[in-house]
Amino acid sequence: MPGYLALGLLAALVLAGAGTGYVVSALVRCAREPLVAGPYLSGMPAQEHAVSRFHVRWYAVTLVFLAFDMEMIFMYPWAVVVASLGTSAVVEMFVFLAILLLGVGYAGREGALRWT
């Protein structure tokens, strides 16, 4: 079917789907306005806005993931050619991995990866 007709049909379908949601909601709702409520703090009042950062332990784990993610980017092309390159390629990649693991080990010993 011609391009613009397909596009128009898709747009109409999307609007119909979203519109159905709004129409059904307006027909069956019990209250006119959505509830304005504070956060559930077991019945106690909130003392500040809840926007805050994660605990620092998550950031340490994230950095470790990032380091090994970049290492994986090197491993993808290496995996394609390692069979034809032979043992030396394997040894080099594992030396690279060992250097990264040394870094993680040092961080662990220094307490950077402590959980609580």
Add this chain to the structure above:
Amino acid sequence: MDLTGVLLRAAAARPRVLLAVPPGATGARLAVERELRRRSWPVAASPADADVLAVCGAPGPAMTAAVRRVWGQLPAPRAWARVPTTSDAASALDRAQHGVSEGGSALPGGDEGADDNDSDLPGGLGMAERAPDRDGLALDQLHLPLGPVLPDWPAGLLLRLRVQGDVVQHAEAEHLDGGAAAAAAYWDRPWWRAAEGAPVSTAEAARRLVARQLDSLCRLLAVAGWDGAATTGRRLRDETLAGAAGSHLAPRLWRFHRRVAGSRLLRWMTRGLGRLDSAGAAGFGFSPPPGQADSDVVDRTRWWLERISLAVGLLDDERPLADRMDSADVLARPPQGGPAGTALARLARLVEGTELAATRLVVASVDPDLDRSTVDVGVGGG
């Protein structure tokens, strides 16, 4: 358009109920839980999840403020059920169900209205302040109360936490007001009646003891996420209190005991949490296992299971309780007062440095019975 009516009636068939339990309301809470289980109504985890707010017993001023705030957070259709005594449970829940099918009712005295907003800050609240971290950083700190109206939480306990991310940096424990006579501790009543001279049988005391340990244990299991075992345990608790025959109960109690005691996952999950030394454990009525200086959550779970197993044989024993009151066995007289302020302070220190899940597990494993306290310690916030 009657579509709303149809949906309201469908929702009212099994409304979700949020329980608000002030201290001194254990009997009413047990009655409500029994009714909910009988009707297979789900228990809500938070006000957004709830259709009915069931207020057990008689809340004091601080608890009433908390209940009103929670009521303001329930979306329509909503209804509330007041259950001052055990006999009111069924009728109050019926009225609440009818209220939900009608589209919701209001708390007498008006709702908690929306707060006046400071136009600059959302909800009139400032951003979180920074405070020193364990690593010497300065990170945002939130004030998180684990307070009165929380599912599977000891009645009357308010734990004010300062959390960074999900790790607790500082905790303070408070005992909220009771309103009703705080001395009417539900679980200890057979012993006090026997001490006053009323004829109380060993069976009655043993049943109450077994039910009490099952109640604490099932709260821990529910907090740990093992809902199947928690439901089984609560059914056993209700049947024990209702007076089912000991010969019928004993094999099922033993099966439950084996199931919970043999769970490696539960032991692995709770090992090493909440280590209390012997003085701290004594403040809450525990004793560490023989040969060990301190007890963790696994030890306290095992202690509860052991007390159940010791009392199972006594469920039909009609001899008077007065013969056993002063002995060192499982049905000895319980301690007079509840956990003192120092015990609660020790609980707060125990919880500092753990993450929120571990906090809930530790508090559920200790399960302080604040109904026993005849003196109101501390003043409720809010």
